Amino acid sequence: MNREALIAGVGHSPFGKLTGRTALDLEVEAAIKAIADAGLSPQDVDGLVTDPGPAQGILNGITPHYLALGQLLGLNPRYTGSEILGGAGSVAIIQRAVMAVEAGLCSVCLCVYGDAPLSAKGSFDYARGDEAAFGLFGAAGLHALAAKRHMHLWGTTENQFGEVAIAARAHAARNPNAQLQKPLTMKEYREAGYIVEPLKKADCCLISDGAAAVVVTSADRAADLLKPHTRILGYGQAHNFGTYSSPDHFDSLPAARCGPEVLNKAGLAPSDIDVVQLYDCFTIVVLMQLEAYGFCAKGEAGSFVEHGRIGPGGSLPVNTSGGLLAEAYGGGMLHVIEAVRQLRGEAEDRQIQGAETALISGHGLGMNTHTTLVLGV
Numbered sequence: 001m002n003r004e005a006l007i008a009g010v011g012h013s014p015f016g017k018l019t020g021r022t023a024l025d026l027e028v029e030a031a032i033k034a035i036a037d038a039g040l041s042p043q044d045v046d047g048l049v050t051d052p053g054p055a056q057g058i059l060n061g062i063t064p065h066y067l068a069l070g071q072l073l074g075l076n077p078r079y080t081g082s083e084i085l086g087g088a089g090s091v092a093i094i095q096r097a098v099m100a101v102e103a104g105l106c107s108v109c110l111c112v113y114g115d116a117p118l119s120a121k122g123s124f125d126y127a128r129g130d131e132a133a134f135g136l137f138g139a140a141g142l143h144a145l146a147a148k149r150h151m152h153l154w155g156t157t158e159n160q161f162g163e164v165a166i167a168a169r170a171h172a173a174r175n176p177n178a179q180l181q182k183p184l185t186m187k188e189y190r191e192a193g194y195i196v197e198p199l200k201k202a203d204c205c206l207i208s209d210g211a212a213a214v215v216v217t218s219a220d221r222a223a224d225l226l227k228p229h230t231r232i233l234g235y236g237q238a239h240n241f242g243t244y245s246s247p248d249h250f251d252s253l254p255a256a257r258c259g260p261e262v263l264n265k266a267g268l269a270p271s272d273i274d275v276v277q278l279y280d281c282f283t284i285v286v287l288m289q290l291e292a293y294g295f296c297a298k299g300e301a302g303s304f305v306e307h308g309r310i311g312p313g314g315s316l317p318v319n320t321s322g323g324l325l326a327e328a329y330g331g332g333m334l335h336v337i338e339a340v341r342q343l344r345g346e347a348e349d350r351q352i353q354g355a356e357t358a359l360i361s362g363h364g365l366g367m368n369t370h371t372t373l374v375l376g377v
Contacts, residue, residue: 009038015210015328027114039226047106053115086364114211160302172322205324234266275358
């Protein structure tokens with residue numbers, strides 16, 4: 001019951017508009033790449049946990065997703081399941097895999113995110129509760145309320161949201177797999193129209209078809225594998241279910257509850273983190289997480305990100321592959337993969353020298369769910 005769990009392999013499919021390819025097809029590709037990266041074969045996998053994404057999960061139900069994917073991979077695992085936590089789901093399935101490995105329920109657990117929302121009509125245009133009667137649809141409207149609240153409480157400006165978007169593009173310019181590699185200027189950001197005021201197009205994440213996978217193994221299985229393993233130093237979750245019934249729902253994220261706790265359990269402070277991969281469905285979420293995790297004080301995130309601080313060469317580079325805003329929408333799993341590559345020294349032109357620790361977050365649904373993962377070499 002006390003076996004150590006490690007990340008031994010990572011892999012992903014292409015991301016973008018992939019006409020003619022199903023989500024399950026993309027997931028099989030990502031899974032096979034991750035298994036091969038770990039130096040294993042599908043026959044070695046005895047655990048499977050999945051994040052089916054919005055099109056497969058929220059709209060279509062699990063039905064069950066892990067069963068459909070497991071059949072295509074030819075698996076007969078000892079342990080399996082799926083999670084639907086919105087953008088917090090990918091980090092959550094890795095946490096679930098860690099617990100399963102450490103409990104002895106399996107020894108090689110495959111974690112897979114995949115979806116094809118660009119190819120699935122209606123993936124993001126469905127009404128969200130009774131508020132739709134008043135014109136509030138989808139995640140952009142919800143997070144626009146949080147952005148307006150932050151501006152009201154702390155004087156945050158649209159230019160400061162723009163700093164987050166510009167940094168994401170600058171990181172993506174160093175990533176050959178990123179969808180948006182063209183740098184963004186503040187002038188271009190300012191001239192764009194609103195999606196939902198105050199959020200502009202560059203404040204909103206990409207929508208992408210694609211899949212990504214991570215292999216979690218026990219330490220004894222990882223000892224003889226090909227790639228350097230990545231240690232799991234801490235993990236946790238926190239959830240706020242009040243939404244509009246809570247007067248302070250838009251003031252902070254559940255990250256403020258689980259983030260500092262996970263860092264404390266890992267024996268680390270924010271200043272000890274070398275690689276920061278924050279879930280970035282919208283620029284406001286990055287600002288709120290910087291405050292929640294203690295990288296800056298409450299209300300100071302806007303000024304904190306100015307002058308390129310979170311971009312390449314800044315004092316705290318955030319989302320070094322471009323994140324959801326510029327690399328691709330990978331449900332949060334691409335954040336994990338980038339962290340692993342940074343800790344392995346495999347990030348090429350975007351490598352953070354001497355990286356030994358990484359923090360990854362997941363954030364989902366109506367600002368209701370949050371997950372945290374801390375990795376080390």
